Amino acid sequence: GENVEQHPSTLSVQEGDSAVIKCTYSDSASNYFPWYKQELGKGPQLIIDIRSNVGEKKDQRIAVTLNKTAKHFSLHITETQPEDSAVYFCAASSPGGGNKLTFGTGTQLKVEL
Amino acid sequence: DGGITQSPKYLFRKEGQNVTLSCEQNLNHDAMYWYRQDPGQGLRLIYYSQIVNDFQKGDIAEGYSVSREKKESFPLTVTSAQKNPTAFYLCASSIDGLGYSEAFFGQGTRLTVV
Numbered sequence: 001g002e003n004v005e006q007h008p009s010t011l012s013v014q015e016g017d018s019a020v021i022k023c024t025y026s027d028s029a030s031n032y033f034p035w036y037k038q039e040l041g042k043g044p045q046l047i048i049d050i051r052s053n054v055g056e057k058k059d060q061r062i063a064v065t066l067n068k069t070a071k072h073f074s075l076h077i078t079e080t081q082p083e084d085s086a087v088y089f090c091a092a093s094s095p096g097g098g099n100k101l102t103f104g105t106g107t108q109l110k111v112e113l
Numbered sequence: 114d115g116g117i118t119q120s121p122k123y124l125f126r127k128e129g130q131n132v133t134l135s136c137e138q139n140l141n142h143d144a145m146y147w148y149r150q151d152p153g154q155g156l157r158l159i160y161y162s163q164i165v166n167d168f169q170k171g172d173i174a175e176g177y178s179v180s181r182e183k184k185e186s187f188p189l190t191v192t193s194a195q196k197n198p199t200a201f202y203l204c205a206s207s208i209d210g211l212g213y214s215e216a217f218f219g220q221g222t223r224l225t226v227v
Contacts, residue, residue: 034216042220043119103157105153106155
């Protein structure tokens with residue numbers, strides 16, 4: 001089955017700096033890669049996603065890049081703000097699998113003033 | 114407001130007892146999922162259902178059971194056979210189970226075995 005690894009597990013940045021979180025996946029058939037943000041005591045919320053036929057996607061301060069050959073994808077947050085502090089999860093799913101998501105282990109992002 | 118409602122938010126169970134976690138959605142989604150989250154770990158799939166009256170085991174189904182009698186509802190029962198049930202449980206739904214579909218999550222139920 002699919003295995004998703006995520007790094008780093010914790011990330012501390014100064015407000016205004018950029019943050020990068022990286023994930024690798026094992027199943028070359030995976031074709032959908034969402035990123036979720038989870039605040040304390042709440043359920044995860046989708047912040048951006050990318051399909052395997054696209055190399056990069058951007059939404060304001062958030063961008064995701066995908067390298068299918070190397071089987072890795074990354075989340076980039078620019079101009080970080082204190083409200084970006086949360087746990088971020090990457091995930092992957094493959095076609096025909098019931099849209100099941102395999103999640104990484106999460107990155108605790110802390111944006112310091 | 115459309116969304117996914119999980120209840121209760123906190124649940125305490127004595128060892129040896131079964132307990133049922135509720136999950137209801139009014140998004141008219143076909144697919145529903147149950148995930149378990151432990152500290153410092155990602156979400157792990159327990160069960161999923163792509164359509165009413167059908168469900169499949171996920172990666173960690175042992176000690177759990179589900180039903181999908183209505184499109185809106187996907188309750189999860191944690192049985193006494195689950196060796197380590199204390200965890201944060203998350204229910205999700207997506208418009209279908211065909212891929213590329215955003216999964217919407219509920220606010221979770223924190224289960225503690227006492």
